[in-house]
Amino acid sequence: MSETILKLHEICGENTYTRDDAVPLYNKIRDGLLAGNNVTVDFEEKEISSESFLDEAIVEHYIHPKVPNAAKKITLKNVLGFDKSLMARIYNYRKEIEDKQLKKAQKATNATHSIIRDSNQDSSAKK
Amino acid sequence: MPTPESIRGRVVLPRLMIERSYKLIFERLEQTIKAQEVILDASDVLWISPLGTILLADFTHRRQELGLTTSIIMPKQAMSNQYIRDSGLFNLTQSSNLDGAITSSNVQLRLLNRMDGNVPELLVNFACGQAEDVDDDDRALLRVWVTELMTNANDHAKSEKGFWVCARYNPNRNPKLNNMNICVADSGIGIKESLLRSGKYGKEMSHSQAIEKALEEGVTSRAGHTGGLGLKHIVAYVKSHGGSLTIFSGNACVRVRRKRKKEVKTIPQYQGTIVTAAFNIRTVSKYSKSEGSAESPFQFQ
Numbered sequence: 001m002s003e004t005i006l007k008l009h010e011i012c013g014e015n016t017y018t019r020d021d022a023v024p025l026y027n028k029i030r031d032g033l034l035a036g037n038n039v040t041v042d043f044e045e046k047e048i049s050s051e052s053f054l055d056e057a058i059v060e061h062y063i064h065p066k067v068p069n070a071a072k073k074i075t076l077k078n079v080l081g082f083d084k085s086l087m088a089r090i091y092n093y094r095k096e097i098e099d100k101q102l103k104k105a106q107k108a109t110n111a112t113h114s115i116i117r118d119s120n121q122d123s124s125a126k127k
Numbered sequence: 128m129p130t131p132e133s134i135r136g137r138v139v140l141p142r143l144m145i146e147r148s149y150k151l152i153f154e155r156l157e158q159t160i161k162a163q164e165v166i167l168d169a170s171d172v173l174w175i176s177p178l179g180t181i182l183l184a185d186f187t188h189r190r191q192e193l194g195l196t197t198s199i200i201m202p203k204q205a206m207s208n209q210y211i212r213d214s215g216l217f218n219l220t221q222s223s224n225l226d227g228a229i230t231s232s233n234v235q236l237r238l239l240n241r242m243d244g245n246v247p248e249l250l251v252n253f254a255c256g257q258a259e260d261v262d263d264d265d266r267a268l269l270r271v272w273v274t275e276l277m278t279n280a281n282d283h284a285k286s287e288k289g290f291w292v293c294a295r296y297n298p299n300r301n302p303k304l305n306n307m308n309i310c311v312a313d314s315g316i317g318i319k320e321s322l323l324r325s326g327k328y329g330k331e332m333s334h335s336q337a338i339e340k341a342l343e344e345g346v347t348s349r350a351g352h353t354g355g356l357g358l359k360h361i362v363a364y365v366k367s368h369g370g371s372l373t374i375f376s377g378n379a380c381v382r383v384r385r386k387r388k389k390e391v392k393t394i395p396q397y398q399g400t401i402v403t404a405a406f407n408i409r410t411v412s413k414y415s416k417s418e419g420s421a422e423s424p425f426q427f428q
Contacts, residue, residue: 014244015242015244016244017242017244017274017277017278017281018242018278018281018282019278019282019349020282021242040428049247049267049270049271049274050271050274050275050278051271051274051275051356051357051360052274052275052278052279052282053278058425062424062425071424071425071426072426074425074426075426075427075428076425076426076427076428077427077428078428079427082263082264082267084423084425084427086267086271087423087425088422088423088425089356090356091423091424091425092422092423093356093360094345097344097345100345101345
């Protein structure tokens with residue numbers, strides 16, 4: 001397995017704030033993973049402090065991975081301490097929300113199934 | 128034939144140009160928006176918040192785009208007089224550019240066409256410069272949410288004109304009172320339209336419902352995604368500093384404060400979104416300490 005090395009500054013320049021700024025980095029990571037490579041992103045100790053950028057460029061790959069075991073194939077290098085904890089905070093927050101939404105959807109599906117089951121039992125009893 | 132009112136207008140500004148006077152300021156300004164010449168009479172003004180500054184700046188700027196002139200009668204009170212000069216408002220009424228410098232008690236008004244990473248840094252340096260000791264975590268969190276407010280304005284507003292940013296420090300004697308006020312305003316599509324366009328939150332909602340929705344966990348206008356930390360976390364930070372967050376969008380205004388019920392008001396229709404945060408920069412936040420050590424799946428090297 002070969003390795004894709006991405007340098008933040010080469011891809012995004014100084015623009016590391018908005019979701020639009022994050023798209024080129026997101027795409028490069030995705031392309032590397034889809035090519036079957038391990039991907040290393042070198043932040044070069046640049047302070048990001050932008051939730052939008054980190055969410056869109058990095059965390060999204062862990063929430064909706066494009067390949068199996070994506071988390072084990074991505075290495076983040078030279079990330080400053082606060083940005084590490086910010087990424088963790090975004091990840092945990094999104095994961096919690098997605099889990100809640102999933103449970104809600106499952107509950108709704110179960111409720112629909114039980115309505116269908118009940119109505120089937122009703123109609124067979126009438127017969 | 129044009130009436131004298133359509134040629135010349137005079138807007139007497141209230142003594143306190145703050146969030147509570149929004150309706151009064153807005154209505155007085157809008158009545159004269161198309162007059163050939165407008166004089167903003169600020170002679171009795173005692174205090175102008177960043178929101179008041181932005182409302183005046185936006186009014187003057189819109190008139191400049193229409194080729195109309197606006198002048199200002201400066202406040203009699205020395206502090207407000209100095210603020211209008213320092214904030215860049217006076218320059219705007221003189222048709223000169225905003226240079227966006229920083230002065231002792233404010234970050235000068237800026238109109239940004241796109242996100243500028245230097246501005247959050249400037250705002251944070253300014254805010255932390257007013258406090259005695261702000262730890263690294265708190266400083267970094269402040270930078271995150273200021274950046275977030277600005278990227279929201281940049282990403283969601285879909286405004287060609289860009290967005291305004293302004294901050295002011297109130298050196299009041301009571302150390303418990305809120306002393307830092309930051310305002311970000313855009314003239315884009317507003318929160319309601321942004322949520323409706325996403326197709327995720329129904330086909331109809333009022334402006335106040337849209338603002339309240341935006342304050343909920345995980346709400347975003349991005350298609351197929353869950354939300355990021357967003358406004359909810361900005362509110363958490365501001366509340367942990369004893370402050371409040373006020374959002375104006377469309378014809379609604381929602382204010383959230385620590386230990387108080389959410390206030391919802393109807394206001395004159397504003398094209399876009401204004402967010403103002405008032406907080407005490409000297410308070411040590413408990414927010415950063417309680418959320419800093421999250422587990423994660425990331426491999427760092």
